[in-house]
Amino acid sequence: YPNSYSSAEDPIWRYFTAVAGQDLEVDAEELQRCLTESGISGTYSPFSLETCRIMIAMLDRDYTGKMGFSEFKELWAALNAWKQNFITFDQDRSGTVERHELNQAITAMGYRLSPHTLNAIVKRYSKNGRVFFDDYVACCVKLRALTDFFKRRDHLKQGVANFVYDDFLQGTVTL
Amino acid sequence: YPNSYSSAEDPIWRYFTAVAGQDLEVDAEELQRCLTESGISGTYSPFSLETCRIMIAMLDRDYTGKMGFSEFKELWAALNAWKQNFITFDQDRSGTVERHELNQAITAMGYRLSPHTLNAIVKRYSKNGRVFFDDYVACCVKLRALTDFFKRRDHLKQGVANFVYDDFLQGTVTL
């Protein structure tokens, strides 16, 4: 039983099964409990329910509103990368990144955006000029999910995509 | 001074100026206070900061992250319409609409969506099968803002639109 063995050994399997229940899928409330219990936010505030909902929307490709263990592991890896990233950009260890630092972080993640779009993003995810970890992650989730969605429709890889209305809404309204 | 006179007479001008400060623009925190003080949520929970942020994103066409009085009045009218709508669809007066009722409400607002997209939306904005007023409004804001954005790019009015990546992100990531 190689799969169940490795799952049992996996330290995050414990957090997942503690909240997932019999169906081994977590909804947004369960994901919030799961992430809080895992301590992944460290000294930062726990994730809001809203951020947990968009985390699920990012990975929930069958739109059940729930997340299985493989998606959870994918999320876990992404969260750890974003957390490292956040710590790196919070140079004065104030617990928040400042607006210009979010700007740098987004560019460092490889997104190529116009100054206008970057500016709109930074305004949207900051509070009084400071970006908290929860909002930082919400921003990273949205950027990744929307970019992935766009790329799947950008068949010629030219940075241009065509959408029919229903498809456009499906890929954007749940994030 | 017809404009300042009519503003002074306007009952919501009072709520607006009480929080907007000298620049007469409200950010998300101020909007939350303003809406709470106005009592527009009635017996429902006050709006979350997250919902206030997407309300601003919906109307903030210059991406300053703030809302002036004319946008605020536009929001006020929309909120009142959505509230009436919510009350109508909450037939058992439980304070929430149920999933199938959100489905009906969205269709009644004139959106023509596939069952798959409707289903994804209903899952996203409900908690244990119930949709609270705050999430209902968040859903209405997103549907309206994303549909408006799409329509502005649907030049032939055929339900198909072309986006370049930066523009696509600009219209979706702040909502």
Ligand SMILES: [Ca+2]
């Ligand atoms: Ca800092």
Ligand SMILES: [Ca+2]
């Ligand atoms: Ca503005």
Ligand SMILES: [Ca+2]
């Ligand atoms: Ca009800």
